[in-house]
Structure formats: C-alpha cells, structure tokens
Amino acid sequence: MAQLKPTRKRSWGRAVPYLFIFPWIFGFLVFTLGPLLFSLIISFFDWPIVGEVHFIGFGNYAEMFTDDPLFWTSLGVTLKFAALFVPLNIIVALGLAILLNQKTRGSAIFRTAFYIPSVISGVALAMIWSWVYSGDYGILNYFLSLIGIQGPDWLNDKQWSLVAMVVASLWGQGSMMLIFLAGLKGIPRDLYESASIDGAGKLRQFFSVTIPMITPTILFNLITSIIAAFQQLTLALLLTGGGPMKATYFYAMYMYENAFKYFKMGYSAANAWFMFLIVLSLTFLVFKSSEAWVFYEGEMKKNPQEKLKAQGRRRSL
Secondary structure (H helix, E strand, O other), X not given: OOOHHHHHXXXXXXXXXXXXXXXXXXXXXXXXXXXXXXXXXXXXXXXXXXXXXXXXXXXXXHHHHHOOHHHHHHHHHHHHHHHHHHHHHHHHHHHHHHHHOOOOOOHHHHHHHHHHHHHOOHHHHHHHHHHHHOOOOOHHHHHHHHOOOOOOOHHHOOOOHHHHHHHHHHOOOHHHHHHHHHHHHOOOHHHHHHHHHOOOOHHHHHHHHHHHHOHHHHHHHHHHHHHHHHOOOHHHHHHOOOXXXXXXXXXXXXXXXXXXXXXXHHHHHXXXXXXXXXXXXXXXXXXXXXXXXXXEOOEEOOOHHHHHHHHHHHHHO
C-alpha cells in the first residue's frame, strides 16, 4: 500500500492540467466540432425544420451546381466583393499602421479612434452607413454636391451598391491595423540605419526593408481577409437585403435564406461546406505561394529542394 500512494499522487498530478483545460475541450466538442460534423451529415439529407427527413446522398450538391441559379449569382457577387475588399483592406490597414507608427504627439488618441469602429456592432454600423449613403439626405452626397457632383443613390444603384458595401466593410479593420502596427514595431531600427547609410531613400526602405520584414504579418492578414470576405452578411442584410437586383446578394446571405427563410437545413449545410472548400483551397494556394514571398527571420523561406540539399549537406558532415 505504501508504494501505491506515490503512484496515485503522480497520476493525479498528471490529470490536474487536463482538468483546467476541460471546460475549453468540452465547449469545443459540444459547440464547435459537434455542430461541424453534424452539418456535414445533414448535408446528405433532405432535412426540413418541420417534416420528415430523407437521405438523398449528393442530391443537395447536385441541385446546387445544376439547378439553382441563385447559387452562381451569390458566388459571383462574393468573388467580386473579395477581389475588391481583400487588397483594399490590406492597403488601408497597412497605411494606417504606418501613419500611427510615426513618433508624433497624440498618436495614442488616433490609435483608439481608428480602432473604435471595429468594436461597434454590425447593426449600429449599418445604421451609420445607411445615413451616409442615403440618396435623399446622405452626408456623402451632401459633400459631393459642394463640389458640383450629383451623387447616386448608393445602396439602390446596381453599379455602385457593391462598391458601397466594400467601403463600409473597410470601416472596421482596426484589429488588422493593430496587427500591422505590432509587426512594424518589431522591425529592428538597425536595418533602416544600414539602408540609409547605403543611400536608400524612404520609398526604397519601404519596399526593401519594411515590406519584406512584415510579410508574415501580411500573410496572416491576407488569410483572415479572405475568410472575412466570404463571411460577409450583416451589412448586406441590413443595408440592401441583397439588392438591388441581387447586386449585393452574398453567398453567406444565400446560405442564411436557405436555412432560415426556406427552412432547407440540409441544403444550406451543403452550401456551407462548399464555401468551406473554397476558403480552404484559397488558403492553401496562399500558403503555397508564401514560399516565394514570405520572409522568416530575415531570409526567404526555403523551397523543398533547397531544404533537401541542406539536409544532405548536414548528413555528409
């Protein structure tokens, strides 16, 4: 019995860390992994909220690709939105971070001011932009009228509604700005001093020092921007409802309506898994391309052939 007590104490000591993380594990299994797997299962069923459930195999996926024009419409709108939103989001966030990285008086106040919009709820943000974009009393058209320009009805004009959604979505990129700012703070000042001694100007330093050193940060923000672009729903739902003429009918809205307007839960789950595959594919492509342009610890990430050569040299030594 005397030998069992230390063993029990050691076993209990090993179990204690798992008890601390058990609430997170339980929440992940019940509220994340469980619903994720359940959505995959019901995507193979005709699963109405009320009524009988029938197994239809890949029927939902076949209908989505061959017999649902709204699928292609919503996917096209989302791809256009992503093509505009992702690069602009990166450029605006990086530009603000560079401005806030300057040693000027009151920079902390500006950081707070630029970050506040990112914590405003989507409903409040939609209310603000509905006032800004209004064709009758909108502040944007008022300022345009001061310089002799007749502004359109932004949210009800098919040509401008998607652009209006992109600009409104850029308003809440305070978190990305702070991530870029942290990346800029981590660049050693010695690199700028060396570049300056070599005769590099500010523009040359930006492209030869700043950009290469924050490429890991750019990679992270690029992936999160792609994910955010495909998840766009709140602003479009509240500002335009998908109009005019489906010009802002995003893929996330298409899934939402299939689930909660038409009560086709299985079909909506199939839509969601297809979007997951698109985002996964784009993320994979970005990661693969990162081998050519992302720098880690001051040098370019080696490609697989170079890694194999380096390993062979080590073995020979």
